[in-house]
Amino acid sequence: MFSVDSVRLQFPSLARRQNGKAIIYLDGPAGTQVPQSVANRVSEVLIHHSANRSGKFITSHEVDEIMDDAHRAAADLLGADDPRSVAFGPNMTTLTLQFSRALAKTWKRGDEVVVSRLDHDANFTPWILAAKDAGASVRMIDIDPIDATLCMKSLANQLGPKTRLVAVTAASNAVGSLTDIPTIAKMVHEVGAELFVDAVHYAPHRRIDVNRWNCDYMVCSAYKFFGPHIGILYGRPERMQELKPYKLRPSPDSIPGRWMTGTQNHACIAGVTAAIDYLASLAGTGTSRREKLDLAFNDIATAETHLITHLIEGLQRIPGVKLFGISDADRLHERAPTVAFQIAGISSADAAAALGEQGICGWHGNYYALPLTEALKTEPEGMVRLGCMHYNTQDEVARTLDVIQTIASAVA
Numbered sequence: 001m002f003s004v005d006s007v008r009l010q011f012p013s014l015a016r017r018q019n020g021k022a023i024i025y026l027d028g029p030a031g032t033q034v035p036q037s038v039a040n041r042v043s044e045v046l047i048h049h050s051a052n053r054s055g056k057f058i059t060s061h062e063v064d065e066i067m068d069d070a071h072r073a074a075a076d077l078l079g080a081d082d083p084r085s086v087a088f089g090p091n092m093t094t095l096t097l098q099f100s101r102a103l104a105k106t107w108k109r110g111d112e113v114v115v116s117r118l119d120h121d122a123n124f125t126p127w128i129l130a131a132k133d134a135g136a137s138v139r140m141i142d143i144d145p146i147d148a149t150l151c152m153k154s155l156a157n158q159l160g161p162k163t164r165l166v167a168v169t170a171a172s173n174a175v176g177s178l179t180d181i182p183t184i185a186k187m188v189h190e191v192g193a194e195l196f197v198d199a200v201h202y203a204p205h206r207r208i209d210v211n212r213w214n215c216d217y218m219v220c221s222a223y224k225f226f227g228p229h230i231g232i233l234y235g236r237p238e239r240m241q242e243l244k245p246y247k248l249r250p251s252p253d254s255i256p257g258r259w260m261t262g263t264q265n266h267a268c269i270a271g272v273t274a275a276i277d278y279l280a281s282l283a284g285t286g287t288s289r290r291e292k293l294d295l296a297f298n299d300i301a302t303a304e305t306h307l308i309t310h311l312i313e314g315l316q317r318i319p320g321v322k323l324f325g326i327s328d329a330d331r332l333h334e335r336a337p338t339v340a341f342q343i344a345g346i347s348s349a350d351a352a353a354a355l356g357e358q359g360i361c362g363w364h365g366n367y368y369a370l371p372l373t374e375a376l377k378t379e380p381e382g383m384v385r386l387g388c389m390h391y392n393t394q395d396e397v398a399r400t401l402d403v404i405q406t407i408a409s410a411v412a
């Protein structure tokens with residue numbers, strides 16, 4: 001098991017102070033902190049390997065190698081067999097909007113597309129727009145409002161012979177609920193439809209495995225797992241080759257290049273490789289990068305479960321705090337370490353500002369998880385959101401709980 005002290009030494013930002021106190025970063029669900037090794041790699045590529053691809057000269061060959069390495073690293077992170085099944089782009093939202101347009105070309109009037117109320121808007125609105133373009137209709141999977149989890153009965157009710165695509169998250173970026181992707185994939189494939197998974201919030205917390213999940217497509221974003229702002233799209237290679245992307249004529253027609261519009265951000269994509277190598281380095285043993293990632297994510301899950309247990313127990317003890325999502329101690333394996341809550345008598349924006357004044361970075365509002373906040377009826381007020389990462393400590397959780405206690409008592 002990694003030591004949190006040695007992990008923290010690798011993240012220079014964790015040493016930053018505000019008014020004499022160490023800053024506590026619980027804003028990871030909106031973007032994590034970045035280890036020195038990732039920043040070094042981005043800087044090195046910018047300084048020494050700045051060139052466009054496929055030229056007949058040294059720096060261009062180096063950039064080709066950097067990109068091939070990144071596809072291999074991303075395939076390792078996602079558990080994909082073929083590095084060509086992974087495309088990079090500016091962020092998950094742009095990749096999803098682009099991909100949804102191409103997929104919608106294969107739909108027709110009368111087809112059905114299914115989205116979920118547990119999702120971030122980036123895995124919701126692109127599909128509604130794409131369905132509209134194709135004349136397809138949209139069906140919604142409800143949540144169970146008691147614990148803010150995906151309602152599997154509602155999913156079963158939405159599926160049928162007309163279903164073409166189901167878009168669902170692997171983990172909610174608001175309340176942390178995990179979904180059972182292998183079971184969902186089985187249900188979706190039984191009706192002959194395809195499954196598109198948003199793994200953005202899942203990626204820093206648990207091991208993605210597109211083979212085990214048996215999903216058709218998957219997206220995630222490296223700035224949520226200790227890397228730079230780069231989006232990642234996985235698709236079954238045969239489908240990625242067969243679908244028709246919106247692309248320029250001279251750009252490659254083979255995968256993955258046909259999905260990677262325009263010149264890529266090579267330096268930051270090299271940073272994605274470094275972030276994946278950082279994650280693998282958390283494992284004490286293991287031979288291949290995949291094996292190390294398996295071990296590292298086991299340890300990350302263990303460390304995060306301790307943190308979230310402490311945070312949830314503490315929040316439950318503070319009068320005036322209303323928690324959303326799974327809070328039973330024996331169900332914590334069904335959630336990521338991300339909590340959303342309201343404090344009676346204070347808006348989520350004011351509560352987040354009060355935390356911010358004490359050097360605690362958290363979030364407020366809906367964090368674009370609008371389908372969920374509408375379903376939970378927390379609009380327009382929203383909820384405070386705090387998310388733990390493996391670099392957070394029990395002391396940070398304790399100091400955060402003290403501050404929340406003070407905020408709640410001041411407005412009681």
Ligand SMILES: Cc1ncc(COP(=O)(O)O)c(C=O)c1O
Nearest residue numbers: 091092093120122173200201221
């Ligand atoms: C669950 C989830 N999906 C999608 C997104 C959008 O990702 P990106 O910023 O890479 O477009 C986010 C960003 O917060 C997210 O948390």
